[in-house]
Amino acid sequence: MDFKFTPEQEALRKEFEDFFKEAMKEAPPGWVAGLETMFSEEGWAFHRSLARQLGKKGWLSRPWPKEYGGQAASIIEQLIFNEVRGYYGAPGVDIFGVSMLAPTLLMWGTEEQKQQHLPPIAKAEIMWCQCWSEPNAGSDLASLTTRAVKDGDEYVINGQKTWTSGAHRADWTFMLARTDPEQPRHRGLSYFLVDMKTPGVTVRPLISMEGSHLYNEVYFDDVRVPKQNMVAEENRGWHVTLMTMNFERSGVAGMMEARRTLEELVEFSKETKRNGEPLAKDPFLRHRLAQMSIEIEVGRALSYRVAWLQEKGEMAAAEACAAKVYGSELGQRLADLGCQIMGLYGQVRRSKWAPLMGRFESAYQLAPGMNIAAGTSEIMRNIIAIRGLELPREPRA
Amino acid sequence: MNLDFSEEQEMLRTSARDFLTKECPKTLVRELEEDEKGYSPELWRKMAELGWMGLVLPEEYDGMGMEFMDLIVLLEEMGRNILPGPFFCTVVLGGITILNAGTEEQKKEFLPKVANGEMILTMALTEPSATYEASGVNTKAVAKDDAFVINGTKLFVENAHIADYLICVTRTSDGASPEEGITLFLVDAKSPGIKCEVMPTIGADKLCEVVFKDVSVPRKNMLGELDRGWPIVARTLEQATVAKCAEMIGGAQAALEMSVAYAKERVQYGRPIGSFQVIQHYCANMWINVDTGRNILYEAAWRVGEGLPASKDVAVAKGWINEAYKFVAERGVQCHGAIGTTRDHDMGLYYRRAKAAELAFGDTDWQREVVARQIGL
Numbered sequence A: 001m002d003f004k005f006t007p008e009q010e011a012l013r014k015e016f017e018d019f020f021k022e023a024m025k026e027a028p029p030g031w032v033a034g035l036e037t038m039f040s041e042e043g044w045a046f047h048r049s050l051a052r053q054l055g056k057k058g059w060l061s062r063p064w065p066k067e068y069g070g071q072a073a074s075i076i077e078q079l080i081f082n083e084v085r086g087y088y089g090a091p092g093v094d095i096f097g098v099s100m101l102a103p104t105l106l107m108w109g110t111e112e113q114k115q116q117h118l119p120p121i122a123k124a125e126i127m128w129c130q131c132w133s134e135p136n137a138g139s140d141l142a143s144l145t146t147r148a149v150k151d152g153d154e155y156v157i158n159g160q161k162t163w164t165s166g167a168h169r170a171d172w173t174f175m176l177a178r179t180d181p182e183q184p185r186h187r188g189l190s191y192f193l194v195d196m197k198t199p200g201v202t203v204r205p206l207i208s209m210e211g212s213h214l215y216n217e218v219y220f221d222d223v224r225v226p227k228q229n230m231v232a233e234e235n236r237g238w239h240v241t242l243m244t245m246n247f248e249r250s251g252v253a254g255m256m257e258a259r260r261t262l263e264e265l266v267e268f269s270k271e272t273k274r275n276g277e278p279l280a281k282d283p284f285l286r287h288r289l290a291q292m293s294i295e296i297e298v299g300r301a302l303s304y305r306v307a308w309l310q311e312k313g314e315m316a317a318a319e320a321c322a323a324k325v326y327g328s329e330l331g332q333r334l335a336d337l338g339c340q341i342m343g344l345y346g347q348v349r350r351s352k353w354a355p356l357m358g359r360f361e362s363a364y365q366l367a368p369g370m371n372i373a374a375g376t377s378e379i380m381r382n383i384i385a386i387r388g389l390e391l392p393r394e395p396r397a
Numbered sequence B: 001m002n003l004d005f006s007e008e009q010e011m012l013r014t015s016a017r018d019f020l021t022k023e024c025p026k027t028l029v030r031e032l033e034e035d036e037k038g039y040s041p042e043l044w045r046k047m048a049e050l051g052w053m054g055l056v057l058p059e060e061y062d063g064m065g066m067e068f069m070d071l072i073v074l075l076e077e078m079g080r081n082i083l084p085g086p087f088f089c090t091v092v093l094g095g096i097t098i099l100n101a102g103t104e105e106q107k108k109e110f111l112p113k114v115a116n117g118e119m120i121l122t123m124a125l126t127e128p129s130a131t132y133e134a135s136g137v138n139t140k141a142v143a144k145d146d147a148f149v150i151n152g153t154k155l156f157v158e159n160a161h162i163a164d165y166l167i168c169v170t171r172t173s174d175g176a177s178p179e180e181g182i183t184l185f186l187v188d189a190k191s192p193g194i195k196c197e198v199m200p201t202i203g204a205d206k207l208c209e210v211v212f213k214d215v216s217v218p219r220k221n222m223l224g225e226l227d228r229g230w231p232i233v234a235r236t237l238e239q240a241t242v243a244k245c246a247e248m249i250g251g252a253q254a255a256l257e258m259s260v261a262y263a264k265e266r267v268q269y270g271r272p273i274g275s276f277q278v279i280q281h282y283c284a285n286m287w288i289n290v291d292t293g294r295n296i297l298y299e300a301a302w303r304v305g306e307g308l309p310a311s312k313d314v315a316v317a318k319g320w321i322n323e324a325y326k327f328v329a330e331r332g333v334q335c336h337g338a339i340g341t342t343r344d345h346d347m348g349l350y351y352r353r354a355k356a357a358e359l360a361f362g363d364t365d366w367q368r369e370v371v372a373r374q375i376g377l
Helices: A006-026 A041-057 A075-087 A095-108 A111-122 A237-241 A254-269 A283-311 A317-347 A355-370 A377-388 B009-021 B028-035 B041-049 B068-081 B085-103 B103-115 B228-266 B277-306 B311-339 B347-359 B364-374
Strands: A128-131 A147-151 A154-161 A173-177 A189-195 A201-207 A212-227 B121-125 B140-144 B147-160 B165-171 B182-188 B192-196 B207-218
Touching: A006 A075, A041 A075, A041 B140, A075 A283, A075 B147, A075 B228, A095 A128, A095 A173, A095 A189, A095 A237, A111 B364, A147 A173, A154 A173, A173 A237, A173 B347, A189 A212, A254 A283, A254 A317, A254 A355, A283 A317, A283 B277, A283 B311, A283 B364, A317 A355, A317 A377, A377 B182, A377 B277, B009 B041, B009 B068, B068 B085, B068 B228, B068 B277, B085 B103, B085 B147, B085 B165, B085 B228, B103 B147, B121 B147, B121 B207, B140 B165, B147 B165, B147 B182, B165 B207, B182 B207, B182 B228, B192 B364, B228 B277, B228 B311, B228 B347, B311 B347, B311 B364
Parallel strands: A128 A173, B121 B165
Antiparallel strands: A147 A154, A154 A212, A173 A189, A201 A212, B140 B147, B147 B207, B165 B182, B192 B207
């Protein structure tokens, strides 16, 4: 057993660090990380500008095979990239295009689809969104009802999608629609690539409790999609959505983001006095911060394990689910802790009164969503129990 | 990076599991809880034959010269099976400390006996003040001719009642800080003036009160230098803390497996209780706790084994695993229902040991304070 990175990997880490440290100097004031890319015009502009720089360096497509412009980077190298990027809270990676669609196309796409879509993802010219969930198909995704009906060389799509992150920003979407209602649920679905500018596509915002705009409803009204935009065969869409192997999904970026946040909270606690004493001297607070540090390091170690299993070619379904649920629940505790350390100021929105730009007030409201997005915590635990521990499935009606 | 164990380590794990399953059934564990000695000399001898006591001792002292990580593997299996007896105190607290700090003469005298299972060692560190900090060491050792005379009371000393030698941590002078003025001695447990009594504890693990009254120890039995013993203790504590974590993860894994197995077989409302989502989620949470604990254990153990700075890593690991083991054992009882709360059921063995193990080498609050300092608070 050996937790050391190779000298080459360390050199790579240094290269990433140098880049992101410098690049983040251009971040809009009060930049935190992650989802903020979607929220504001300036956040989105920063995301796209950084994405183009990453594209130029070839860093968005590093894991891809060389024939498609990649460097066949190992999972561990991706882990390092995401670890550094996460620590600096850097945007620039379109999780839908880079992390989800590209690996899917590499596995399932036709040569034509690869040639058409991979280069714009690698260069960050096209941003993607994911149209999966529907008002009546959340965790039970396979019950979705959006229809795609073949009409000559096209499919005509009708239905409503929801919880579509960044649909208001994206250029294209990958989506699931039902092509055969007669088949059992999972077997009648197909996977399509749709230009968001296609006539009949309408995006309506869903504003979060915090006031930001991340989610959308996306309506498809007689949207005509050429049949060559279907990935894999008709009715094989569910299969295509199943986790692909060659992108890193350890959740390490979130852990490093949390580590950075904790460092800032520690600084804040040392600088801020309450009742004449620095907050950092308060034994109760010290222990809460220390406990958070313990949890973050435990989460990071879990990420390493997921990456290692992936590196070996294992699916690591249970471990990846554990990393997801662990990460989102930790994020929630961290947001709560941040608010608490701010004391009464913990409730103040970004303004002249708000310490640390009011980020915890915002994080506190955004955090619960992460327990739901991309597979609820309950679904994650179900997967761990059934696939990991082989407990018997719950009988279904 | 390579987060897998070597083939040899996997073999060690398999053979240890097979051996302990056969040689140390839960009937023996229960028997030894009530037994005065608390260990089986026959089992001890067999373990010595397998070379376990000398696993990480160099070959020149009759050891097997294996790595710290190998010991972690073995301890995980011991924790899994709740092996009773003086392995931990003899090897981790005793043998490794002598290896770290002993003179060549001391190593030659003690380590082969440890490796061959002929000597039981322990460390007498904690006192009625019940802390692992240097400030808790008040047992005095005073130079007299070519010897030192020890006076004081040690508490929570593992297996002192059967030990041949105690590594006694004493205060020889009052320095500027509590860490200064500490000296270690290898004390023959049969020395006149030593009185030992076993304390009744939750883990039935034979923690002892040891009273030293004018106990004379020859100067040559000093381990390390006069007044400069604390770094030796600190190093042993770091290794012992990780080693304890390994035992705990082994125990937690066993508790998890027992619970999952029971959830699959126990039928209520016409179906296995493991098909109810609430039980599935209990088990998933237990698994997350064990799995995360195992990862952080291995990372901390690797750092300790490599001799890298590991204070934070060790405190993180123990702080997490303390709570993880307790959580798993508690949920394990819940999954079993009423039967899990009985003296006859194995789950209670783990539930009780989870608490005992939390307290050893620093409970969660203590570890948090270490981490707090490490992150700059």
